[in-house]
Amino acid sequence: MDIKIERMLVQKEAKDYPMASRIRERGGGIPVVFEHSEMGSEREWKETLPEVGKQTLELISFKGEFLKPCPGTKEYICCGYQILNIGTNCPLDCSYCILQAYFIENYMRIFVNLEAKLNVIAHIIDTQEENIFRIGTGEFTDSLALDPLTGWSEVLVSFISKRKNAVLEFKTKTDQIRGLLNTPTREGIIISWSLNSPSIAAREERGAPSLRKRLEAARQCQQEGFVVGLHFDPLIEHPSWRKEYVKTLELLDKYLDPRRIIWVSLGSFRFMPSLKPIVRKRHPRTCIFDGEFVIGLDGKMRYFKPIRMEMYGFMREKLEQWYKDLGLYLCMESDEVWKKSMGWSPGTSKGLSEYLDKRVLQFFGAPGD
Template identity: 30%
Template sequence: MNTYLNKFNDSIKNTLFSKLPLNEQKFIQNKSLKLKFSFQEIKQIIDIARDLKTWNEPGIINIFPEHEQKKVVFSRLRKTYEDIRSKPNSYVNFKLKNISQEQKYTFKTQAKDGFGLGLCPVASEKTRCCNLLTLDAVESCGFDCSYCSIQSFYNQNTITFDSNFADKLKNLNLDKNKTYHIGTGQASDSLMWGNREGILDALFLFAKENPNVILEFKTKSDNIKYFLQNEVPKNILCTWSLNTPTIIQNEEHLTTSLDKRLNVARKLADKGVKVGFHFHPIVQYENYLDEYAKVYDRLTQMFNPQEVALVSFGTLTFIKPVIKQLRSREFKSKITQMPFENASGKSSYPDATKVEMFKHAYESFNSWHPKGTSFGAYSKSESNTVFFYLCMEGHDMWNKTFGYQYSTNNDFERAMLSSYAKKLNMEFLI
């Protein structure tokens, strides 16, 4: 008994065992001593217990099977867990826990090594990628979306500004004979900080002095004061990440509401700023297609295609460190309650689910599709064409959902840049 107890104590090191309720800790220990679970089995049981608590589902004690044989017990436990994971999520009576009602963080301004301009952090030859360049104007985000990977890379409670950011922008050496697409919303929200530390002053000046750069601000906020008070360079795109009210309320904590996001997007479109919308992640839950359809319909009612540069679709895709980080947090979330399948080395929904959500989304915007054209239309598009794309998805997913696909990432990038340039009335420089 003592020998196995020592083995058990070794097994729970570097796990989330201590974060479980005391009654579940004792339960898992007793069952492990009785059935002699292996090191890996103990770790999986702890993760199962942790997930069930996070998902607001019946706990490990409630679903643990009674049997004398270890293999039978573990197999049945895994099956019950996977059944819970795979059933359509419901947010009815879902109880949020330990979710901050206000933003609490500290600001830090310091000189940073390097500039932070590079390829999108999720760029991969395994997925069809637009070759977006990202500019880390700010590190870490004041919002607290339960699915976000930013928390895995930065201290979530500290917002860091680069004291040399403006000077670095001025000294950035770009090819004047090439069109660039640069986004500022990867390491933080693009607009929630406003012009703090002069970041918008610097970025607007950068856009004016580099007319060959398409500069995209991506946000979940309604902080457009600076944009309304200043002349916006024509090569700036302002895009909103959107979701259903159900997901915003339960998973996109501290962000502004759908109504507010759409209303401020409308204000910028009225000012002549080209806007765009990202549905990433689309999340599967009970009646999700109906709820997303209502959001898609609102967009087509509130905006005309001449005002909109892009609409993108994506879904939940996790790497192991992010899943571990989410499990360690003391909150309730349904986000990881989904059937995991391999997606180019990451975990995501099964392809059939993706086809359902993406095809439904794309077809909901039928009135914004290029008329009388097929694949390749974007390179010849007029100013009223909206560019649709999938983010971080495999090559064949495009054909399954859009009815066409790009042969290479470079082809995708050229089509996107050509479409954006026409929309912004810019010269497209290959």
């Protein structure tokens, strides 16, 4: 997978952090076109560079909180995940990407002061020994797409492996696993792949490696001792979707050992209404809006309930035919949808958290083991 970064913007406050130096060094010939101050910076450099996009990488010192609970939504059952903010946007260009609506600009940002804030994050985790922290970096960016430049894996694997009550999930659509494979421990580390049907992957996940390449990377990670997770999110209703998703499930069987999969999530395509015009403009040939949608309790558009249940039920049946104990769960669904498509329900967000914490204990052992 080639990362095409044509220019780097470096905030003055960010330039002295080790990660900034590392990125500039690893980026080799990527020109640093502007070093701007924090205040008024965006207006300043936009006047100079009106055409910034995914080929532009900005290094900044992030002033917000690095570790935050996933906002979820009180109307649906959520998983109690913690988000580790490492940057925003990514070099891939999926048509359905929610980030297109979250951020006005699609240039990428890296929070290079992450290492300097690890002590704050450590304090939060270590002072709540009774809780298991399931943490992910893949909420506002792909966890590994920029890893060859940033070295996130080097920094975070050693940090997490020292914590007794935390696991870190690197969620990706790429095959950028070199950095992870070079780390000395597998303790508390989960590498997860976002998967879809072959036709959706080819048509809607621009810039992402093929499913085979992703699964080859996943296989290599399993062979090297890592625990792997899978995410079928967003499931998209498209022509012959059953046959199409079965093709992906057949690939899973070919490449992966199901006993080393900690969890598989299922989520149907959902979007804020404001995303639609952006996608129509940026991806005019997309098929993602072809289904029938209804507005959900959280204000997002989603497929009609019977369609969602049919998709989840189908995926569940096929996945369980492959292996019974995959840690299947639904992302942001109601108790009713859980029961009707999965045959059981965790009942509440707390129930789902406990279910996933149990998976963590099953794969990594209890704190102090």
